[in-house]
Amino acid sequence: MSIRQGFLALLSEEPMGGYQLRQEFEARTGGTWPLNIGQAYTTLQRLERDGLVEPVPDDAGAGAGADTPAESRGERYRLTAAGRAEATSWWQRPVERNAPARDELAIKLALAVTIHVDGHGVDVGAVVQRQRTETLRALRDYTRLKKDAAADGPGLAWTLVLDSLIFAAEAEVRWLDHVEASVLRAAHAHPVVDPPVVEPAKTTTTPKTTKNTHTKAGR
Amino acid sequence: MSIRQGFLALLSEEPMGGYQLRQEFEARTGGTWPLNIGQAYTTLQRLERDGLVEPVPDDAGAGAGADTPAESRGERYRLTAAGRAEATSWWQRPVERNAPARDELAIKLALAVTIHVDGHGVDVGAVVQRQRTETLRALRDYTRLKKDAAADGPGLAWTLVLDSLIFAAEAEVRWLDHVEASVLRAAHAHPVVDPPVVEPAKTTTTPKTTKNTHTKAGR
DNA sequence: ATGGTCATACTTACCGGGTAAGCGTGCGGC
DNA sequence: GCCGCACGCTTACCCGGTAAGTATGACCAT
Numbered sequence: 001m002s003i004r005q006g007f008l009a010l011l012s013e014e015p016m017g018g019y020q021l022r023q024e025f026e027a028r029t030g031g032t033w034p035l036n037i038g039q040a041y042t043t044l045q046r047l048e049r050d051g052l053v054e055p056v057p058d059d060a061g062a063g064a065g066a067d068t069p070a071e072s073r074g075e076r077y078r079l080t081a082a083g084r085a086e087a088t089s090w091w092q093r094p095v096e097r098n099a100p101a102r103d104e105l106a107i108k109l110a111l112a113v114t115i116h117v118d119g120h121g122v123d124v125g126a127v128v129q130r131q132r133t134e135t136l137r138a139l140r141d142y143t144r145l146k147k148d149a150a151a152d153g154p155g156l157a158w159t160l161v162l163d164s165l166i167f168a169a170e171a172e173v174r175w176l177d178h179v180e181a182s183v184l185r186a187a188h189a190h191p192v193v194d195p196p197v198v199e200p201a202k203t204t205t206t207p208k209t210t211k212n213t214h215t216k217a218g219r
Numbered sequence: 220m221s222i223r224q225g226f227l228a229l230l231s232e233e234p235m236g237g238y239q240l241r242q243e244f245e246a247r248t249g250g251t252w253p254l255n256i257g258q259a260y261t262t263l264q265r266l267e268r269d270g271l272v273e274p275v276p277d278d279a280g281a282g283a284g285a286d287t288p289a290e291s292r293g294e295r296y297r298l299t300a301a302g303r304a305e306a307t308s309w310w311q312r313p314v315e316r317n318a319p320a321r322d323e324l325a326i327k328l329a330l331a332v333t334i335h336v337d338g339h340g341v342d343v344g345a346v347v348q349r350q351r352t353e354t355l356r357a358l359r360d361y362t363r364l365k366k367d368a369a370a371d372g373p374g375l376a377w378t379l380v381l382d383s384l385i386f387a388a389e390a391e392v393r394w395l396d397h398v399e400a401s402v403l404r405a406a407h408a409h410p411v412v413d414p415p416v417v418e419p420a421k422t423t424t425t426p427k428t429t430k431n432t433h434t435k436a437g438r
Numbered sequence: 439a440t441g442g443t444c445a446t447a448c449t450t451a452c453c454g455g456g457t458a459a460g461c462g463t464g465c466g467g468c
Numbered sequence: 469g470c471c472g473c474a475c476g477c478t479t480a481c482c483c484g485g486t487a488a489g490t491a492t493g494a495c496c497a498t
Contacts, residue, residue: 002323009330019447028333033321039485041448074447091331091346094353095324102252104221105314106383110376111228114247127310134313156405157329164325164394171390175383186375238476258456260477293476
């Protein structure tokens with residue numbers, strides 16, 4: 001849905017073809033979400049099918065004034081009245097949060113605290129620790145990109161996108177800490193002879209020993 | 220991908236049919252993400268096509284012991300060796316954040332700060348304000364559900380899912396505040412005769428006056 | 439002048455997530 | 469006995485998204 005709305009927003013500025021729309025979309029979002037060219041044209045075709053855009057007649061290009069990009073030589077599209085109305089209404093209504101998108105990590109942790117295989121539970125602490133490592137890695141990447149973006153000055157838009165990713169990654173780390181604390185608290189409240197699955201270790205290293213010690217100390 | 224992995228995780232506990240998988244999935248995630256029955260069966264069929272699950276022979280049910288749910292009367296599936304390996308590896312690898320999922324709100328704000336229609340920019344402040352209102356509303360909903368969940372005690376899993384939604388909503392509100400501050404800062408640094416689009420107001424109320432005053436004060 | 443490379447422009451067949459509507463059976467309650 | 473609901477499943481479709489392929493034009497090196 002967001003590519004579709006983004007195309008309508010970009011076309012409210014000026015008529016464009018599929019290739020240009022893809023370029024503008026990626027330029028203004030800092031390439032965070034690469035847009036496959038096949039999807040750009042499919043989305044454009046669906047917008048045309050739904051009556052939100054129409055091809056610009058060829059002779060209209062000549063009369064459109066000097067600001068028409070002359071270097072664009074493919075088929076160009078412009079908004080219809082319905083398309084313009086839809087583009088305007090996008091700014092005016094919030095992105096709804098009634099049905100949050102499925103989140104693989106939330107599903108994973110929700111299942112991890114309930115799944116038992118052969119009488120053993122999943123080692124939730126290990127799952128949380130590995131995820132925290134990955135999320136902190138991503139956070140460092142975003143922070144570094146943010147510094148580079150500020151230095152290069154490619155624009156406010158991309159730094160805002162990076163900020164969104166940073167805020168989300170920080171929230172995820174906090175949530176993982178919270179999950180870990182909640183699971184420990186629940187284990188204290190309901191001590192069960194329920195040792196975590198002994199996961200097949202790649203190497204017989206200290207982590208395994210540490211894990212066992214940690215589990216015992218938690219009792 | 221997450222439904223698929225979730226089914227593998229559930230089947231690592233015991234064989235189940237499509238209807239049961241759907242029920243267990245929803246029960247353990249608190250119904251946050253309703254699972255369409257058509258998707259449950261399609262996902263199950265794809266798992267079978269990919270050799271990760273196989274039907275349980277009928278006679279195997281009789282010999283499976285007393286813990287086999289006798290009340291399930293449809294086709295049941297169990298993990299193959301490949302399926303069990305895949306289920307195990309899900310716990311062991313983090314959910315990667317290299318290619319973050321497209322986020323309509325981040326796209327929207329990135330476009331809002333760059334789009335100009337007929338020489339006017341988008342009223343980013345208004346977009347942020349409306350979105351903040353919706354996100355705070357969702358946050359209140361999640362917080363209320365959290366209180367109810369704690370009272371009923373349906374389980375740790377659902378409270379963890381609610382916590383995830385709460386942490387994410389709080390991060391989104393902070394990001395929106397940050398966007399608003401960044402846009403104001405940028406406007407001060409590069410004052411441009413670029414008034415926001417006068418959006419068609421539904422009512423001639425104080426907000427409009429406030430907005431005009433605010434914009435003037437910002438110059 | 440020619441050839442190679444890259445940007446521009448577009449198509450196509452497909453995959454996976456997801457849905458609504460429909461159908462059949464069995465069981466419990468009235 | 470009948471109705472409604474739970475259980476069980478199918479089907480046709482929509483939408484987001486992709487990789488691979490094709491064609492043309494411009495530019496640069498030879």
